[in-house]
Amino acid sequence: MAAMIVDRKDEKIIHLIRPDVQTMQASHVPPGRGMIKLDARENPYAWPAYLRGEWLEEMQGVAMNRYPDPESTDLKARLRQVFNIPHGMELMLGNGSDELIQIISLAMRGAGRKVLAAVPTFARFKMISAYAGMEFVGVPLDKKDFGLDMAAMLAAIEQHQPAVTYLASPNNPTGNTYSQKEIGQLLDSTHGLVVVDESYFGFSGESMMSQLEQHDNLLVMRSLSKMGLAGLRLGYLVGSPRWINQIDNLRLPYNINVLTQFTAEFALNYYDVFEEQIEQVRRDRIWVAESIRRIKGVEVFPSETNFIMFRVAPGRGNEIDATLKQKGILLRNLGDDSPLLRDCLRVTIGKPSENVAFISALTSSV
Numbered sequence: 177m178a179a180m181i182v183d184r185k186d187e188k189i190i191h192l193i194r195p196d197v198q199t200m201q202a203s204h205v206p207p208g209r210g211m212i213k214l215d216a217r218e219n220p221y222a223w224p225a226y227l228r229g230e231w232l233e234e235m236q237g238v239a240m241n242r243y244p245d246p247e248s249t250d251l252k253a254r255l256r257q258v259f260n261i262p263h264g265m266e267l268m269l270g271n272g273s274d275e276l277i278q279i280i281s282l283a284m285r286g287a288g289r290k291v292l293a294a295v296p297t298f299a300r301f302k303m304i305s306a307y308a309g310m311e312f313v314g315v316p317l318d319k320k321d322f323g324l325d326m327a328a329m330l331a332a333i334e335q336h337q338p339a340v341t342y343l344a345s346p347n348n349p350t351g352n353t354y355s356q357k358e359i360g361q362l363l364d365s366t367h368g369l370v371v372v373d374e375s376y377f378g379f380s381g382e383s384m385m386s387q388l389e390q391h392d393n394l395l396v397m398r399s400l401s402k403m404g405l406a407g408l409r410l411g412y413l414v415g416s417p418r419w420i421n422q423i424d425n426l427r428l429p430y431n432i433n434v435l436t437q438f439t440a441e442f443a444l445n446y447y448d449v450f451e452e453q454i455e456q457v458r459r460d461r462i463w464v465a466e467s468i469r470r471i472k473g474v475e476v477f478p479s480e481t482n483f484i485m486f487r488v489a490p491g492r493g494n495e496i497d498a499t500l501k502q503k504g505i506l507l508r509n510l511g512d513d514s515p516l517l518r519d520c521l522r523v524t525i526g527k528p529s530e531n532v533a534f535i536s537a538l539t540s541s542v
């Protein structure tokens with residue numbers, strides 16, 4: 177009897193849930209309890225005690241019974257100030273840049289509309305294109321230095337006429353930045369939007385923000401996640417009001433809750449604290465890269481982010497990843513993500529003691 181009910185429910189599911197959705201799998205986050213967690217590109221540093229105290233104190237004034245300001249007016253003003261958003265450009269906020277990618281896709285979807293990106297890159301671009309029912313075109317990066325393969329990109333843009341092109345610069349998981357000249361060429365070659373994802377701008381110092389005036393089809397997307405507020409979920413999108421106001425029509429009015437608005441604004445008043453943490457991570461990145469480079473048989477790739485990608489001996493990626501896990505160190509294994517990333521692993525820069533533990537474990541595992 178029970179089985180019959182289940183069967184009937186399944187029939188309904190099969191009938192009603194979109195067929196493409198039925199074949200999807202929710203993304204899996206490995207459990208990190210008790211591990212040295214260097215897999216998720218997080219800032220390893222907690223807030224200093226004085227900041228935490230002041231934050232808790234001030235949070236008592238937050239009106240939890242009221243709806244949030246749908247325009248996040250005060251927070252936007254703070255963001256404009258701290259990140260030098262050009263005058264005349266519009267700003268839109270998302271529950272993480274995840275949500276911004278989702279809203280862009282919803283705004284652009286339509287028969288035959290495609291999304292293009294240089295791959296391997298942030299998996300969410302492809303995933304969210306699928307959610308929106310848009311075809312995703314991945315153009316492989318140059319396999320030597322993971323730079324843009326400009327001939328292939330231009331040909332793909334010509335062939336597919338993408339509605340949106342995503343360029344993460346610096347790119348995840350490769351860690352490198354694309355040249356502004358090449359991004360400019362792509363902007364000039366497409367009739368679609370180009371979203372430059374600058375999630376790691378704090379670590380690279382490079383930005384297309386100053387190019388917004390010259391390119392009407394450019395949007396710059398950033399996130400506060402990598403600077404140290406991953407738990408807060410706040411991303412922002414900057415571009416011409418002509419574009420942003422259209423895309424903003426699809427944003428749910430209360431997508432940025434009162435705690436996020438309050439906390440992000442509070443944190444940005446102390447941006448220097450986060451800048452110091454970013455500087456520390458940049459310094460430690462040099463040490464980690466040098467230490468990996470000294471290990472025989474391991475190739476390390478240049479990074480302008482808070483992580484480093486490296487390649488171990490052919491065929492040994494999975495085994496070394498498993499050994500490190502046994503030793504309590506969690507990395508991201510990239511080997512199955514792309515043919516370009518065979519035997520590649522990605523390590524996030526942690527606290528100095530975590531970095532030392534990682535280097536020691538890797539040295540004895542290769």
Ligand SMILES: *Cc1c(COP(=O)(O)O)cnc(C)c1O
Nearest residue numbers: 272273274298344348375399401
């Ligand atoms: C981490 C990351 C993001 C950030 O996403 P959030 O949803 O804001 O946490 C976006 N793009 C890239 C390339 C990333 O690596």
